[in-house]
Amino acid sequence: SYYALTPDTLRDYLAQDEALASRLGGTADTWHIREVSDGNLNLVFIVTGHLGAVCCKQALPHVRVAPTWPMPLERALFEARYMQRIAQAKTPHAVELYAFDNAMYLLVMEALLPHQVLRSQLIANKDIACFSAPIARYISHTAHASSWHTQRFETGSQILEEFSGNTALTRITVDLILSDPFRQSERNPTPEAELLPVIHAMQDDADLLRAVTHLQTRFLSARQALLHGDLHTGSIMLHDGDIRVIDGEFALMGPIGFDCGLYIANLILHACAAPSKADFIRNEIQIFWDTFTEEMQRLFDRPQGDAAQLLPEHEDKAFVSAFLQEIFQDTVGFCGLEIIRRTIGFAQIADYDLCETPEARLAARQAALSIGKALVLQHQHIASIAEILAIFSTD
Ligand code: SR1
Ligand code: MG
Structure with missing residues (x-):
């Protein structure tokens, strides 16, 4: 019974759902419905009534921005499950799920009004700051709520099972982030001619390919906690200090x-x-x-799951430090991979449109590739965030 929604059919759909219709208030003909699809994959609508508003997100049977690329509708289920799991972590930065229709592959959730996407606010040079501490808390709290170190292993196994079927979107990550930039792929857009030697050199660099392979293995086998899986600045919305993480379908x-x-x-x-x-x-x-480290040290100060519970108390700090060190090295490596794929792969970013001339855009991409490559190559050796900040010197 699936059909792709339009504003008109969505109006009828919502009118037939008593709970959602009463959340909006008034009669269906008074609701204001606008399509705000912005991401690569789905249809998104904001519906506003006299009493309230909802956001409706529906999966399409293909990638929205590439209609010839088929994509299973079932992916919507994993975003619904993610929202339900994250609700248990009680973070103020989550979004409330009101309803999920497993036949229409439709999520109806809290409408974030008048929030705007962090990427857009950065691009528009809006006066925002300190939005990163809440994101660090969001990651540490959701990791804490799903880690093997904080609960019986049966809970971790249950979460693994709930998300192990999210293979279509995991395939996107494996291809677009962890593979395509380092091989010939039809999905890679044609780069500026000046970048071709850099790209070919990366694709022939045995040390780099070894580091990428290590990170691919970490991504697929280090099942540490439930991840958002696509936590870029387009997956964050904020308004006046209220920061929310959206789009957990990966x-x-x-x-x-x-x-x-x-x-x-x-x-x-x-x-x-x-x-x-x-x-x-x-x-x-x-x-x-800094916030992430502090929160992780606080939350994981006494491991209580089946993993690490045998450690004597005086070893707790050393245990958390080793855990954080491992997370840091992964952070450096995946950071490098994301920088590279957003620069030469499918799904590039609007931030590059800030460059006013082709020369400036080329320089920006060259800087990004050089930083990304250094981070991937050095991810097991870089020891502190200060070293990343030193590598990332665009002056
Ligand atoms: C085909 S989807 C391309 C990208 O958009 C999503 O937001 C993810 O970042 C994915 O890699
Ligand atoms: Mg997204």
């Missing part, structure tokens, strides 16, 4: 550093495209990592 059990790395990467990419904002971005990255 959720899976994986290395915690994957979420951290994607987030930091998109900040670095923004600074590559807007070099005058490099200090501001460095400060956000520092705040992010």
Whole structure:
């Protein structure tokens, strides 16, 4: 009974659902419905009534921005499951799910009004700051709520099972982030001619390919906690200090550093495209990592799951430090991979449109590739966030 919604058919759909209709208030003909689809994959509508508003997100049977690329509708189920799991973590940065229709592959959730996407706000140079501490808390709290170190292994196994079927979107990540930039692929857009030697050199660099292979293995086998799985600046909305994480359809059990790395990467990419904002971005990255470290130390101070519970209390701090070190190395590596794929792969970022001339855009991409490559190559050796900030020097 699936059909792709339009504003008109969505109006009828919502009118037939008593709970949703009463949330909106008034009669269906008074509701204001606008399509706000912005991401690569789905249809999104905002519906506003006299009493309230909802956001309706529906999966399409293909990639929205590439209609010849088929995509299973079942992916919507994993975003619904993610939202339900994250609700248990009681983070103020989640979005409330009101309803999920498994036949229409439709999620109806809290409408974030008048929030705007972080990437758009950065591009518009809005006066925002310190948005990175809440993101660090979001990652640490959701990791804590799903880690093997905080609960009986049966809970972790249950989460693994809930998300192990999210293979279509995991395939996108494996292809677009972890493979395509390092091989010939029809999905890679044609780059500027000047970038071709750099790209070919990367694709022939045995050390780099070894490092990428290590990160692929970490992504697929280090099932540390439930990840958002696509935590870039387009997956975050904010208004007046209220920061929310959206779009958890890529959720899976994986290395915690994957979420951290994607987030930091998109900040670095923004600074590559807007070099005058490099200090501001460095400060956000520092705040992010300091907050993340503090929260992880606080939350994981006494491991209580089946993993690590045998340790004597005086070893707790050493245990958390080793855990954080592992997360940090993954963070560095995945950060590098995200920077590279957003620069030469499918799904590039609007931040590069800030470059006013082709020369500036080329310079921004060259800077990004050089940072991304250094981070991937060195991800097991870089020891501190200060070293990342030093590598990421666009001056
Ligand atoms: C085909 S989907 C391309 C990208 O968009 C999503 O937001 C993810 O980042 C994915 O890699
Ligand atoms: Mg998305």
